Amino acid sequence: MFLDKFSLFRPNRRQFLQWSMGGALGIGGSWLAWQGVQSHASRSEVAIPPLPQPISPEATNPLIFLRHFDYGTVKEENGQRIREFRAEARTSTLQLNTAVSQVTWNLNGQVPGPTLRAKEGDRIRVIFYNRAGHSHSLHFHGIHEAEMDGIKPVRNNSVFIYEFNAQPYGVHLYHCHIAPVTRHISKGLYGMFIVDPPDPRPPADEMVLIMGGYDTNEDHKNELYAFNGLPSYYMSHPIPIQQEQLVRLYLLNMIEYDLAATFHLHANFFEVYPTGMTLNPSYKTDVITMGTAERHILEFAYRHPGRYMFHPHQDAIAEAGCMGQFEVIEKS
Numbered sequence: 080m081f082l083d084k085f086s087l088f089r090p091n092r093r094q095f096l097q098w099s100m101g102g103a104l105g106i107g108g109s110w111l112a113w114q115g116v117q118s119h120a121s122r123s124e125v126a127i128p129p130l131p132q133p134i135s136p137e138a139t140n141p142l143i144f145l146r147h148f149d150y151g152t153v154k155e156e157n158g159q160r161i162r163e164f165r166a167e168a169r170t171s172t173l174q175l176n177t178a179v180s181q182v183t184w185n186l187n188g189q190v191p192g193p194t195l196r197a198k199e200g201d202r203i204r205v206i207f208y209n210r211a212g213h214s215h216s217l218h219f220h221g222i223h224e225a226e227m228d229g230i231k232p233v234r235n236n237s238v239f240i241y242e243f244n245a246q247p248y249g250v251h252l253y254h255c256h257i258a259p260v261t262r263h264i265s266k267g268l269y270g271m272f273i274v275d276p277p278d279p280r281p282p283a284d285e286m287v288l289i290m291g292g293y294d295t296n297e298d299h300k301n302e303l304y305a306f307n308g309l310p311s312y313y314m315s316h317p318i319p320i321q322q323e324q325l326v327r328l329y330l331l332n333m334i335e336y337d338l339a340a341t342f343h344l345h346a347n348f349f350e351v352y353p354t355g356m357t358l359n360p361s362y363k364t365d366v367i368t369m370g371t372a373e374r375h376i377l378e379f380a381y382r383h384p385g386r387y388m389f390h391p392h393q394d395a396i397a398e399a400g401c402m403g404q405f406e407v408i409e410k411s
């Protein structure tokens with residue numbers, strides 16, 4: 080469905096806030112929607128240490144982004160459950176560190192875009208507004224009809240509504256598919272799309288890590304790298320997790336220009352669920368190699384308290400910003 084002019088589908092103020100802030104309002108909406116997917120009781124079995132204070136509440140904060148899942152607005156139409164998401168392509172400047180800022184093409188003002196989440200079989204509707212200044216699109220991985228494949232440009236100031244069934248279950252992604260795709264992805268227009276299996280996975284501390292690269296001088300190479308948008312952020316702001324708590328990590332490699340990136344976890348081993356498309360792990364390791372757009376579920380728990388790093392084992396990539404730490408809090 081194509082709506083030629085943005086003015087034909089101008090959101091009201093509340094809708095705009097819901098999809099643009101992604102922060103306080105978005106989290107509230109997501110929490111309500113979550114209850115349709117997983118019972119309250121099972122979630123309460125999971126120990127998640129509080130985040131350090133003070134912390135900015137925006138979804139652009141990597142510590143908030145990490146555990147923030149957007150379940151959309153649930154609607155019933157003709158007896159079918161629909162999850163409706165609102166996404167706006169924008170152009171905005173992101174301060175990568177004290178010295179470097181980058182003009183990003185992004186979704187809802189954040190890099191990566193919001194993590195969209197649904198259950199297998201849900202009908203997904205993504206109302207995509209392009210207000211970025213030039214053409215973009217949203218191409219979802221998964222199974223859908225050709226006209227919903229997101230390779231057609233959506234012009235500036237127009238709207239396209241992507242609608243399809245969420246299938247199959249797994250860790251998927253979305254990204255802009257306008258040429259040159261390498262540039263549109265590396266400038267920030269991508270995010271994760273999680274499709275949960277019909278029977279939920281066991282309770283765990285669930286989080287998202289997306290590896291990305293920034294070509295800051297347009298030389299078709301990456302000068303900086305990041306987990307969840309900001310270089311080295313989790314080095315200075317370690318992710319608190321609890322000792323012996325099962326962590327379920329949804330991991331995606333969105334680094335362009337480099338053929339592959341590895342992911343290594345210190346002082347531990349993780350179970351691998353390839354593309355998140357299995358209910359049982361395939362193998363156990365402590366380094367995994369991923370091409371661009373490859374993604375997996377990793378599960379692990381830490382036996383000992385303390386700080387443990389994670390990073391690609393291509394150390395040049397790690398040292399240019401793709402590096403972080405878990406802070407394992409002693410179980411009380």
Ligand SMILES: [Cu+2]
Pocket residue numbers: 184214215216255256257263268
């Ligand atoms: Cu684009």
